[in-house]
Amino acid sequence: MDRISHLPEHLLLKILSFLPTTKDVVATMVLSKRWQFLWMLVPRLVYDDSHRNITKESFSRFVDRSLLLHEAPVLDSLQFRLGWKSSDVDNIGVWARTVARRHVRELVIEIDRSSCTAPSIIPKSLYTVSGMLVTLRLNNMVLVNDVSSPVSFPSLKKLSLDNIMYPGGDESVNRLLSNCPVLEDLHVDRSIDDNVTVFTVRVPSLKILYTLDIKDSYGGEMLVIDAPSLETLTIDDSSGVCVVKSEMPNIVTAEFDFYDSHSWKILSSITPVKDLCLCLSFSKRAYPSGCVFHRLVNFKLCRCKALWLNLLMCVLRDSTKLRSLQLYQKNGYQADQPNPIWSELSCLVPECLLTSLETLEWTNYEGTKEEKEVVEFILRNGRCLKKVTISSKPTVSGKKLEMIKELALSFRRSPICQLVFD
Template identity: 55%
Template sequence: MDMLSQLPEALLLRILSLLPAKDVVATMVLSKQWEFLWMLVPKLVYDDSYQNIEYGRFSRFVHRSLTLHEAPFLDTLHLKLGKTSCGSGDIRVWIKTVDKRCLRELIIKIDSNKSSVVLPVSLYTCCRMLVTLKLKNAVLVDVTSSFSFPSLKKLSLVSMKYPGDELIKTFLSSCPVLEDLVVKRCLDDNLLILTVRVPSLKCLVLHNKEDAGLDVGFMIDTPSLECLEIFDNMGVLCVVKNNMTKISKANVCFSYAHIEQLMGSISSVKRLSLCTSKDSYPVGSVFYCLVRLTLCTCETVWLNLLMRMLRDSPKLRDLKLVQDHPLRPSEPRPCWNEPSEVPKCLLTSLETLEWVKYEATEEEKELAAFILKNGRCLKKVTISSEFTDRDE
């Protein structure tokens, strides 16, 4: 302990930031030097399952330690709740207690087995300096007064519930510099169309609930977007208001009836992972910037889609084929039709082929032979089944 005490205070505070708040506060008994050091720790993590603390003791501990905390700036307040009966009233008090600490990151994660906790209005009124906000398994309350998060750059909403579509629109419009957004929807979240209209947004992750109805989906208006991940195998609505000309990376897994619009809007993408039951996109689309393509082979249309992508991606360098999802036995196998012209990328740019879960079906053997025969720039080909790996 003497050697540890000789470390610079800044380093000691960083070490303490890695511990749960209960352990951080416990260090006050170590020595005179440590008696007040915990009050300056910039990151506090409260976990109500830690050592099975009952509700009353946990709530009082959080409130008292936050009240005694003296750091002028609090980088992170992380609340992991669910084992006790902490609710909206407790969270309201805790947020108000740190209101003057210029809190930069707030994380509230509620246990999924706990009944819905409605987050207090103080979330909107006492956290104006937040840079990061992460919420999970809670309910956002509706508000009539205006609010703003002028510094918020990262927002994560996982398995949240809402008063309706309008609140999420208002929430996002109150974040003028938002750059990263994650929304993973859940059952009964009370949303129909999730509208994401954020001019400053650079990274967007959207996951739809598994049993989405025909009238559930997304509306995306993000002209500055650079990275996109969208997962939805059930919804049918996805409206894109503009082309994402700055996008460099996209991970797309969905079965929309109108995939053409989304595919057309990301034609500037450089790295694309794709799994879809549709093999179409706007006629005339060319993926001039695409250098790496990962295509899932779980759908019947994958072979037709691949040949289209090869034809319309003249600078493609890396191709990966992988079966990420189980095959449906009732679905027919794809048919191989050799193209009348060899895609330009095979002749001038394709350098690597990686094929995972290769099954040596007739169409797979035909495709492999076609690529190996015409891939003039190929440097490495890796083909592996579920049971063996081999390089060719």
């Protein structure tokens, strides 16, 4: 310990910042005189009430005292992880005011919802620490619904809203996001009862958007995106409607997992994408005509949704520079569906098979007639193929796997193509 104690102060503070909680940091004050006051300057404070041997009252006293004694002029991170011992979170408002002048850069408030008897309302005083905030993460809380309370996050670049309720409905969301002028990264995990019908993301500066669980379209719920600077877009596990209001010329990565066929229009707004992952229920009539992915090089397609093969051929047809194709099953099974007539789908060879496709990776391969036809088609026409990797399901017998190997090898056209079976 003496050798560590002789390190420069900034290194010691760095070491202390890696400790799990502020309680652990404060405990180091007994090590020696050198360490007695170091904890007061640590730029990262993490308050977690999950310790077994602590009551709500003792936890609150510890937070009160340590915040009053803490002297770091800038707080890189201030985190509250609260459960049943302090689920009313009334004191967060007081604690926020205590550090209002500390130039807090990251603020995290996570509530254990399973242990709360009532939702925890975000205190108005939260906005008093917002001037220098760069990152804000809120979990299981209620957004304050008071138009008289100023909302301004002039420096906020990362915002995470996990299971948040909005008493003011759609307008609450609009008001919050419109006051984040430099926001670049938005993560939204919707709550089933969040009181929002149309979740509108109108943020010109936004570069990354992740949304989870847009609700059932039968109730009219939808996501509206107006973010022309987006580079990464992920819509996961959604049954709602997605509407895009602006083109996305800078989009690089997109991943979609939803059921509503009307949301297919979103593909027309992401044609510059380079990496695309789709797990979608397909409808021929919904697929946008004239949609050309002129920069797409990596494409992943899930086979657990209906008519995946039709979708595969549409995207291959519209992606002239595709280099990598991956076929997988997100839910571990292939959707029951009427098989398309392969002769109709394969009458025209997509250009990417002839000029650019280099790798194919197929997981959970079962060797069905439909799958064999697709593999044969790609191997027969893939003039630039360098590597094909096929991973079978554990249930596929060794004899059947040998047949698959023989079939694939018999259609290999290029000696540089490496076939790998897992």
